[in-house]
């Protein structure tokens with residue numbers, strides 16, 4: 001192998017087969033002496049052994065971009081070499097989107113760059129991408145300068161295409177074939193990247209465009225991890241940039257009194273700064289989903305705005321929002337066994353100093369904090385209350401047993 005340009009020496013060349021007849025070559029050039037303003041293409045000649053044992057000479061055009069990449073490597077930034085487009089990869093590996101897995105791909109790299117920019121500066125960052133699929137966002141993360149990208153993909157059909165990307169970004173891309181809902185992210189990165197909670201966030205980011213059926217349970221799980229400083233948050237205040245169905249993104253960021261205010265708004269905002277970055281129209285995806293998509297950025301707060309265990313806050317919030325159009329005391333009553341409902345609800349509302357006639361959507365986080373504190377106080381006094389579940393009582397009643405463990409809870 002040699003390079004025709006006088007001042008350009010070839011460091012390495014990698015070959016990827018598209019099929020048995022066509023191959024794509026990436027040249028890694030050592031090119032400190034190249035004139036930066038030259039617009040002429042550079043030609044690399046590659047001698048190849050053919051099937052009969054003979055030699056053939058292939059002339060490859062090498063753009064300044066490729067060369068810049070080699071130079072940039074020396075100054076600590078990185079661009080992927082020219083690759084088959086995401087669309088070509090989808091065709092190449094026959095990656096038909098599976099409707100039952102809600103797969104919708106982003107092929108426009110300007111859009112994937114824009115999503116990745118919402119994460120902030122990724123230079124030398126550690127990143128976990130969830131659900132990389134054919135790798136559009138993956139490319140943008142690598143081009144943004146991530147030093148270590150771990151991708152977790154459930155569908156094995158995407159693994160060969162991701163391996164191709166990994167070869168084009170040597171040492172930067174690690175591939176896990178697995179399910180993000182069970183993957184132990186606390187084991188996925190070196191512990192020395194951790195930052196104490198009360199300092200700046202670690203240089204670790206989670207980015208992903210997941211199916212909506214996964215992203216909502218996943219954010220609930222990760223919010224619990226934020227509260228307990230476990231999972232990805234064992235490293236500190238790891239930031240998240242994730243996509244959601246537009247309506248869910250609106251709920252996550254809805255303020256007090258707005259129509260979209262919901263359980264998710266409270267749970268996300270008591271633990272994180274949440275920012276709805278921008279909306280991607282459904283037509284930007286292939287195939288086009290029925291809905292538009294919101295990109296949401298989360299930074300865990302230094303101090304949660306409600307100082308009670310996650311499960312207790314979640315229980316209060318779930319109950320208060322079960323009748324979202326009614327006065328808030330209606331839902332809160334269901335925290336207590338029927339026999340003592342009126343008495344304990346009144347005590348809780350008085351202790352919290354919250355107007356029982358407010359609608360759930362009108363409750364601010366300080367309101368919820370006061371309610372959670374009052375409920376926690378009652379549970380300390382009458383421990384049986386904490387395990388009481390209104391729906392469980394209903395279920396038992398339907399089965400005809402009628403007894404709930406907390407029904408007689410008294411000091």
Ligand SMILES: C[S@@+](CC[C@H](N)C(=O)[O-])C[C@H]1O[C@@H](n2cnc3c(N)ncnc32)[C@H](O)[C@@H]1O
Pocket residue numbers: 101102103104105106107130131132133134135136137152153154155158178179180181208209210211214
């Ligand atoms: C909506 S597609 C997006 C693909 C790609 N990120 C993009 O933007 O074009 C969601 C991807 O997440 C993957 N996925 C779905 N559930 C997953 C899970 N539980 N764990 C990991 N990956 C999952 C799918 O296989 C698919 O590749």
